[in-house]
Every structure is written in C-alpha cells, then in structure tokens.
Amino acid sequence: MLEIKDLSVTYQSSDESYIALQNINLSLPSGGTCAIIGPSGCGKSTLLKVLAGIITDYEGTVLFDGNPILPSKQKIGFIPQNYGLLPWKNVYENICLGVKLKNRQLKVNKSSVEFMMRQLGIDGLEKRYPGELSGGQQQRVSLARSFLLKPDLLLMDEPFSALDAITREEIQDVFLEVWKRQAVSTILVTHYVEEAVYLGQKIIILSSHLGQVSKIIDNPLFGGKDIRKDKGFFELSLYLRNFIKKDWADVGE
C-alpha cells in the first residue's frame, strides 16, 4: 500500500519560494494502478520525483507498505517521457540496465530477458540501437526494462504521449497484459482522459491551484474486457472532460 499524507513540496530559490504541491493525500493499494491528470505546471512531475526518491526535501509522509519510500529500500521503476534509453547501448543491454543498476553483482537471466521481449513483442530486436527503433518499439524496450526489474512501484511520466493514437492504444494493451501478470503498483501521469480511464484503477485529477487534488475516482470500468467500446467508457471520459474544463477554469475566481 502506498500512502501519501499531507505531502507538500516547496521549491526554494535565492529570492523566492514556490509551493508546487500542497497537502496531497492519497492511498493506493498494492498491485493497483493510479492515473494522474493535471494541467501543465500543477506538480505532476514533482509528485513522481518524490515517489522516485529524487526529491527528499518535502513535508508530510510517503510510506510504501508502512516504510518510508527510499530507492535503496524499494525497487522503483521509472519510465520518463523520452523512454530513458541509452543510445549507445543496444536493446538487450538497455533492457538489462535496470536490474544491473539495482544490483551490479546480479547476473541477468538471459531467458527472463528473452521471455520479457517476447511478451512485449520486441524479440529479434536485441542487437538494434534505440536510434534504429520506432517510438513504439522504444517504448516497449523501456517497459521491458522496468518489468524485468519486477519493481515494487512503477512510475510512468506521460509514457505514451509521443506515440500516434493507434500505436498508443496498442502499447496500452501490451502494458495492461504484462501488468496483469506482475500486478505492479503503478502510477502514471497522463494528459489524455481516455488513457486515464483505460489504465487507471484510480483516477486522480489535480487542480491547477497550488498543486491540490480536485477529485479521486475509483474507476468501475478498470480491468473489464474491451472497455474502449463500452458506453460507460465514453460517458466516464465525457464526465471527466467536463469536470476538468470547469475545475481548471475556476482557478483564480
């Protein structure tokens, strides 16, 4: 269980301070997914950086299974917007990188890598370099690297936003298939309402006002079969879009 209590982050510069997150309270059961939607600059990346252990100077508590969140204690997978692949390493080496960074002594099991590559549909590409892959293929490599690590917590910062609509839907399906097998606690930031409804067991809408939570929804459609074709999918997406339009426009009134 991930528990965030009264989390506030203030950035300090020489002559001013800026509150990026204020009194955020969230809880996510282990093995769940949570999609976060928020306007630009509302603090989404700041929240992921706290969870990844990159920002440690914050107020409040962040506990994972009752312990303070620390990259040295938990395995945290992080997929940044640009996939985070090293251009000078081939696909196979990039996939092994997460495990290697966590434990330099550990020998990566070749058959596990091959299994993961098959699951993600990138078998046969092991010798290629990131520059020789499509965006969708790079995203699959990045997912393979994170899932191979078997993380306690997977963080994804707008992971599919650079992909065209069809590829994005394909990769969302691939993600869900692998996720179902591992049931990794996952938090993803997205700008797409439909992506949040498709991938988020919980959907969190952040306000543009001082990095606060505007709404938390337990998504009744999550995990259903073919939910994109469901009337409820369309209705929930429309409801969220209308809520966001009003909520984000209300700031400053």
Ligand SMILES: Nc1ncnc2c1ncn2[C@@H]1O[C@H](COP(=O)(O)OP(=O)(O)OP(=O)(O)O)[C@@H](O)[C@H]1O
């Ligand atoms: N190092 C920093 N020093 C000062 N202010 C910062 C720093 N990093 C971020 N901020 C400010 O904190 C706020 C939240 O930033 P953050 O990157 O978390 O937003 P975001 O919701 O991820 O935005 P986007 O959707 O545009 O990526 C922004 O107003 C940003 O300008």
